[in-house]
Amino acid sequence: MSVNIEHIDTIDPNKYDELGIGKEDLIWFWRTMVLIRRFEERVIKLFEEKRLVGASHLYIGMEAIATGVMRALDKDDYIVSTYRSHGHALARGISPRLVMAELFGRATGTNKGLGGSMHASMYPEVGIMLTTAIVGSGVPVAAGLGYAIKYKGEKRVVAVFFGDGAVNTGAFHEGANMIGLWKLPVIMVCENNLYGMGGRVDRVTAGSKDFSVIHRAMAYGIRGIVVDGFDPVAVYIAARKAVEYARKWDGPTFIEAKAYRFLGHNLRDPQRYRSREEVESWKKRDAVSRIRRILIEHGYATEEELEGIEAEILREIEDSVEFAEKSPILSFEELYNLIYA
Amino acid sequence: MSYAAALREALREEMRRDPNIVILGEDVGAWGGVFTVTLGLLQEFGPQRVIDTPISEAAIVGAAIGMALAGLRPVAEIMYMDFITIAMDQLITHAAKLRFMSGGKIKLPIVVRTQYGIGRAYGPQHSQFVPSWFLQPGLKVVAPSTPADAKGLLKASLREDNPVLFIEAALLYEVTGPVPEGEHIIPIGVADIKRKGSDVTIIAISRTVHEALKAAEILSEKYNIEAEVVDPRTLYPLDLKTVASSVRKTGRLVVTTDEIRSGSVAADIVSKIVEDPDTFYSLEATPEIISSPDMPVPTPAPLEKLYMVNAEKIVNAVLKIVK
Numbered sequence: 001m002s003v004n005i006e007h008i009d010t011i012d013p014n015k016y017d018e019l020g021i022g023k024e025d026l027i028w029f030w031r032t033m034v035l036i037r038r039f040e041e042r043v044i045k046l047f048e049e050k051r052l053v054g055a056s057h058l059y060i061g062m063e064a065i066a067t068g069v070m071r072a073l074d075k076d077d078y079i080v081s082t083y084r085s086h087g088h089a090l091a092r093g094i095s096p097r098l099v100m101a102e103l104f105g106r107a108t109g110t111n112k113g114l115g116g117s118m119h120a121s122m123y124p125e126v127g128i129m130l131t132t133a134i135v136g137s138g139v140p141v142a143a144g145l146g147y148a149i150k151y152k153g154e155k156r157v158v159a160v161f162f163g164d165g166a167v168n169t170g171a172f173h174e175g176a177n178m179i180g181l182w183k184l185p186v187i188m189v190c191e192n193n194l195y196g197m198g199g200r201v202d203r204v205t206a207g208s209k210d211f212s213v214i215h216r217a218m219a220y221g222i223r224g225i226v227v228d229g230f231d232p233v234a235v236y237i238a239a240r241k242a243v244e245y246a247r248k249w250d251g252p253t254f255i256e257a258k259a260y261r262f263l264g265h266n267l268r269d270p271q272r273y274r275s276r277e278e279v280e281s282w283k284k285r286d287a288v289s290r291i292r293r294i295l296i297e298h299g300y301a302t303e304e305e306l307e308g309i310e311a312e313i314l315r316e317i318e319d320s321v322e323f324a325e326k327s328p329i330l331s332f333e334e335l336y337n338l339i340y341a
Numbered sequence: 342m343s344y345a346a347a348l349r350e351a352l353r354e355e356m357r358r359d360p361n362i363v364i365l366g367e368d369v370g371a372w373g374g375v376f377t378v379t380l381g382l383l384q385e386f387g388p389q390r391v392i393d394t395p396i397s398e399a400a401i402v403g404a405a406i407g408m409a410l411a412g413l414r415p416v417a418e419i420m421y422m423d424f425i426t427i428a429m430d431q432l433i434t435h436a437a438k439l440r441f442m443s444g445g446k447i448k449l450p451i452v453v454r455t456q457y458g459i460g461r462a463y464g465p466q467h468s469q470f471v472p473s474w475f476l477q478p479g480l481k482v483v484a485p486s487t488p489a490d491a492k493g494l495l496k497a498s499l500r501e502d503n504p505v506l507f508i509e510a511a512l513l514y515e516v517t518g519p520v521p522e523g524e525h526i527i528p529i530g531v532a533d534i535k536r537k538g539s540d541v542t543i544i545a546i547s548r549t550v551h552e553a554l555k556a557a558e559i560l561s562e563k564y565n566i567e568a569e570v571v572d573p574r575t576l577y578p579l580d581l582k583t584v585a586s587s588v589r590k591t592g593r594l595v596v597t598t599d600e601i602r603s604g605s606v607a608a609d610i611v612s613k614i615v616e617d618p619d620t621f622y623s624l625e626a627t628p629e630i631i632s633s634p635d636m637p638v639p640t641p642a643p644l645e646k647l648y649m650v651n652a653e654k655i656v657n658a659v660l661k662i663v664k
Contacts, residue, residue, distance in 0.1 A: 112444025129410040134430055140400035144407020174400030338445035339478045341502035
């Protein structure tokens, strides 16, 4: 079986018109990415101030991926997310209040505080059906969601997010095999940020070329798209294609978004496995500042407009912190009622 | 009716009633299930509802979770209980936890059917009975011993909104017994007194219920000892009220199981019983557990026979504690 692998590189802004990308899309991409960036910068500060405790896996540097993918999905579509969840949650439109409250472990959070940072995006109300903290385990669940869609004859699709590390787990392979075998309406979104914790792709993945894992899609007869994960427009175009295929039950797509994690695996990561120079060189590709530049240079927006949006975002984030800190925590007794339906 | 036929009838009746029920697993369709439980269901309900999967236990349970999240009621079959470790992450770390970690929002109506294969000379990797690994909040664990219980409990499991691990036994499939006509549902979490008695309580799990009943007959005929045989049927959550009240009545306790002794459900039952002061002080002898020894299941049939719980071992245990 021959499997088609397509490459979508950074999109030249002069091509936006012919691709149907307009001002509204670009402002949305930029606004969403800034929201994620500023939200997580606030989270880092809250950890430093010891107002937040527990786990925190940050999405900074990878904002373009969730932003591009979520733009291509409809509100009825299903999503399976990962413990690097804040970006997925905010890009899907969950209020920063609910996400922040979840990080604070409050009863007003997306999961009443019981999920915390690693499950903050799990919110079936917006289609995020599962947010898992176990690497690779979302893939078979996505297969089941995809099967149910076909069984019921619906037009939904499933987008399942996972990292480059996931492609070496058994659950990934078992799930990918089912998705490929049954041609399920699933978009597999591999956020390849080059490292699974400290393990760089080429050091942990057999058969990897150019730090890519796309060969794993080929093994299961799944159509592949390798896309620049620093460009929300490119990711959106890739996701839009994949969604189109899936929606007409034309089979799954594996999107490999090539990205980089600007921060450590989590806030405790000493990052001994990579150099400061390496990190700095990747930061030059930052999507947030690049899209901002394009918005101004190509006349989509003025400085004042963007500053206004950014100020609004900062107010929204401050409001979310205030909301979270004022919210109650569940009582221990209440927990016993949440174990069984 | 046989135990296997009773299970098949439960599946068929519930699938006719509820189009959201689907079955997935290895060889559940064209083969009909290696123990014939799903025989004929493919023909009646079609390949969309009786799904032959790859040999991928993690994805069988994982896909079942996804199906349940999308509103279906999947029955995932894991052919041998030994194979379930491959699906442990999906079953324990996902299915059992999702409701809790979503703040009580998520509902997961999943039945995972499996069986333990002891008594067929299949060796250490096709014979293990390991229910204690699944005593996990969020999950319910049932292990019926008779055709009637098998049917009633499977029907209840298929109407349950929580994940259920439904454990069958290879040696039970051909056991026959009466099954009530019509709508027959046995609630999860309710033990059953299989034989009334006043001298000793034998709490027997799954296959060993039949050995306990044989032992009770021998004890009655030869030794004039009347044993009460209690089948918990649901191992988690345990119907402590029923089992403890039997112990308070008889003052003597034997628990029988095809598990190894260490870390067993049998040991868990004993500890739950003796922790209750009223029950503890009613005991007139130390509790006995009749299980397999702490040893992998030996393959050669004669050795496996020595390894397994039988009526004789149970009789001896009772004679030890009943004067």
